[in-house]
Amino acid sequence: MIRPVSWLTVEHWRIGASLMRVSLGVWAVYYYLLHWGVRRDLWGPGGVLPFEKFLETGPRINLFQWNPTPVYFDAVYVAAIGVAVAVAVGYRSRLTVPLHWLAIWSLQERNQLLGDGGDNIMRIALLFLTLVNTGAFFSFDAVRASRPAPARGPGRWGWRYAVRAFCERNRPAVAVIHNFGVLLVLAQLSVLYFSTGLYKVMGELWQNGTAVYYILRVDEFSWPGAEAIYRNPYLVVLGTYGTVWFELMFLPSLFNRWTRCATIIAGIVFHASIALVMGLVTFAWSMMSIYPLLVTDEEYAMADTWFRRRFRLTALYDGWCPACLRSVRWLSRCDLLSLVSFTSFREDGVVERYGVNAERAARRIHCIDATGRVREGIDAMIAIAGRTIVLWPLVPTFWIARAAAGQRLYDAFASRRVVVIPGACADHCLPPVTNRDVSGGSAADGSRS
Amino acid sequence: MCRLKTSWVAAAVMVVVSVAYLTSALLYLAPPNPVSLLHLQTVRGLLHPFFAQNWHLFAPNPIRTNLVLTVRCRIDAQVTPWLDPFTPWMVQHHRNRFSPMGKMLRVPQNAMFAVLGRSADEWRPLMCRRMPDSPYCRGEDPVSRRQRELGMYILQRVSSAVCDGLAGPGHAAYVQPRILIHEPPPWSKRMLPASAGSTRYLALPWLAYMPARGVLALDVSR
Numbered sequence: 001m002i003r004p005v006s007w008l009t010v011e012h013w014r015i016g017a018s019l020m021r022v023s024l025g026v027w028a029v030y031y032y033l034l035h036w037g038v039r040r041d042l043w044g045p046g047g048v049l050p051f052e053k054f055l056e057t058g059p060r061i062n063l064f065q066w067n068p069t070p071v072y073f074d075a076v077y078v079a080a081i082g083v084a085v086a087v088a089v090g091y092r093s094r095l096t097v098p099l100h101w102l103a104i105w106s107l108q109e110r111n112q113l114l115g116d117g118g119d120n121i122m123r124i125a126l127l128f129l130t131l132v133n134t135g136a137f138f139s140f141d142a143v144r145a146s147r148p149a150p151a152r153g154p155g156r157w158g159w160r161y162a163v164r165a166f167c168e169r170n171r172p173a174v175a176v177i178h179n180f181g182v183l184l185v186l187a188q189l190s191v192l193y194f195s196t197g198l199y200k201v202m203g204e205l206w207q208n209g210t211a212v213y214y215i216l217r218v219d220e221f222s223w224p225g226a227e228a229i230y231r232n233p234y235l236v237v238l239g240t241y242g243t244v245w246f247e248l249m250f251l252p253s254l255f256n257r258w259t260r261c262a263t264i265i266a267g268i269v270f271h272a273s274i275a276l277v278m279g280l281v282t283f284a285w286s287m288m289s290i291y292p293l294l295v296t297d298e299e300y301a302m303a304d305t306w307f308r309r310r311f312r313l314t315a316l317y318d319g320w321c322p323a324c325l326r327s328v329r330w331l332s333r334c335d336l337l338s339l340v341s342f343t344s345f346r347e348d349g350v351v352e353r354y355g356v357n358a359e360r361a362a363r364r365i366h367c368i369d370a371t372g373r374v375r376e377g378i379d380a381m382i383a384i385a386g387r388t389i390v391l392w393p394l395v396p397t398f399w400i401a402r403a404a405a406g407q408r409l410y411d412a413f414a415s416r417r418v419v420v421i422p423g424a425c426a427d428h429c430l431p432p433v434t435n436r437d438v439s440g441g442s443a444a445d446g447s448r449s
Numbered sequence: 450m451c452r453l454k455t456s457w458v459a460a461a462v463m464v465v466v467s468v469a470y471l472t473s474a475l476l477y478l479a480p481p482n483p484v485s486l487l488h489l490q491t492v493r494g495l496l497h498p499f500f501a502q503n504w505h506l507f508a509p510n511p512i513r514t515n516l517v518l519t520v521r522c523r524i525d526a527q528v529t530p531w532l533d534p535f536t537p538w539m540v541q542h543h544r545n546r547f548s549p550m551g552k553m554l555r556v557p558q559n560a561m562f563a564v565l566g567r568s569a570d571e572w573r574p575l576m577c578r579r580m581p582d583s584p585y586c587r588g589e590d591p592v593s594r595r596q597r598e599l600g601m602y603i604l605q606r607v608s609s610a611v612c613d614g615l616a617g618p619g620h621a622a623y624v625q626p627r628i629l630i631h632e633p634p635p636w637s638k639r640m641l642p643a644s645a646g647s648t649r650y651l652a653l654p655w656l657a658y659m660p661a662r663g664v665l666a667l668d669v670s671r
Contacts, residue, residue, distance in 0.1 A: 117506050199509045
């Protein structure tokens with residue numbers, strides 16, 4: 001009896017909940033911006049459902065019910081975008097997630113004729129998410145929490161301090177509520193799949209294996225290339241029975257790690273197909289936003305360990321070169337996944353440890369990957385950029401430069417750098433760099449000490 | 450001791466809430482059955498409006514028909530030909546999966562479904578087998594009537610916007626929506642084009658023009 005209670009009083013699924021928050025926030029920003037140009041038609045006071053008609057539907061707690069002017073509508077819409085951005089980046093997530101739910105709820109209730117299954121699951125999941133700590137990772141909240149708390153002073157008073165102190169005092173109870181919130185989201189997803197699967201097995205077209213054909217022949221859910229699917233009996237039967245099988249087996253599959261992994265992959269393929277072929281992009285996105293909760297924190301940690309072991313990179317740079325130091329500082333900031341560790345080859349023992357040639361290291365940056373493979377120059381830059389998400393747009397440029405000029409372009413830059421030898425010169429004080437030593441190219445002697 | 454107490458209280462409250470919610474959701478979503486029938490009103494009271502949900506998602510049988518809204522306008526004493534302003538939206542939706550047209554198309558589509566009385570209520574066929582003459586089965590219950598009226602209102606407004614797009618705001622005196630119901634060929638004739646299916650029209654009555662002030666920005670002048 002003790003174990004379940006002690007398990008419940010520690011927050012679980014914190015990474016999954018944070019990823020879900022990010023996904024739902026980005027989804028909402030996309031949703032708002034996608035419909036920006038038609039917002040007044042769809043939900044505005046003078047749109048297809050005018051304000052007076054909307055009031056006749058008897059709205060409850062709706063942000064759009066208090067004022068009929070377009071300016072007010074636009075102000076709420078813009079504020080909702082701001083809230084969605086705050087949710088995506090995890091700014092005050094305990095406050096912004098409920099506000100986000102309110103904004104989404106208000107928009108969907110403003111014109112009930114527009115909703116689909118994705119909108120429906122979104123608003124229910126968001127309501128449960130108000131119970132969950134979604135700001136533990138990938139958030140400004142996490143950054144703020146990592147800072148030391150202020151000592152005595154005026155900061156220890158006021159409502160923020162009171163809320164924080166209350167949560168700290170009741171941390172186990174808050175964790176219990178968090179865990180139940182996550183379990184409710186997962187239960188809701190399971191109920192959704194089970195319910196729709198149960199109804200599908202009752203339908204004649206799902207039984208005889210032709211449902212996908214009839215769906216794809218409806219213009220709203222079709223696509224110009226869909227003939228190749230709906231005319232092929234194998235694909236139609238596979239799609240029809242596969243859908244029912246997936247939906248009914250979703251819940252039982254969650255109780256084993258391997259079947260759960262298979263279900264996650266199948267679910268992503270299933271919803272990506274729905275988005276692409278049937279055009280239900282926002283529906284598919286909102287369903288997939290819940291999937292990060294299907295992975296536990298321990299499994300994320302295992303995946304992270306494997307990922308780092310597989311993709312880690314050690315970069316050996318010239319610590320005597322001020323420009324290199326600046327570049328390394330900048331690259332370290334860009335390395336959001338912390339996959340690249342930068343070390344100056346000038347430090348004692350580094351060259352021996354990694355078994356690289358000191359003279360070559362003085363001329364070109366070196367990278368050693370997890371398998372021990374050494375890359376240098378432009379190849380090393382490609383390897384670093386490949387592991388640095390914000391530099392991905394530069395990778396094609398590096399490839400083109402590599403194909404067009406090989407290492408020459410890199411050498412031309414590197415040979416012109418300034419090297420400042422510190423007062424005490426260790427074993428690796430080198431004579432001025434010449435490109436001839438490395439590439440046999442031009443004899444540009446660019447290194448000055 | 451105090452912390453342990455608060456976590457026990459939190460756990461107890463959350464267990465009660467979770468069990469109540471999941472039981473209600475399962476009864477609410479399950480196909481018609483005797484237990485759901487006994488508790489339907491309570492369950493609906495608990496879940497509506499914040500937890501209202503419908504996961505039919507193409508079940509028990511998917512939609513098999515294309516509905517296309519066409520409109521004609523009476524301007525002065527003349528009646529225009531039938532106009533089809535929504536097919537270009539569909540083309541745009543097919544061309545670009547990341548356009549707002551998917552949502553825009555829901556406006557006429559769901560209004561037509563509402564007018565035609567389409568419902569996801571699984572209790573309706575069951576009731577209608579037993580009491581075919583009840584108002585509920587004839588679609589004369591308050592919920593069905595409200596839905597049909599809302600659908601008709603939207604069609605009237607959209608049709609007025611179509612006429613505005615054709616002749617300028619306020620020129621039409623009456624508008625007439627017509628629903629084209631197209632059923633694609635059955636599976637056995639899957640190689641045939643869509644035109645091989647059956648098509649029928651449902652012309653709705655002439656409706657008074659309703660100022661729509663540029664709603665949907667429909668351009669039918671092409």
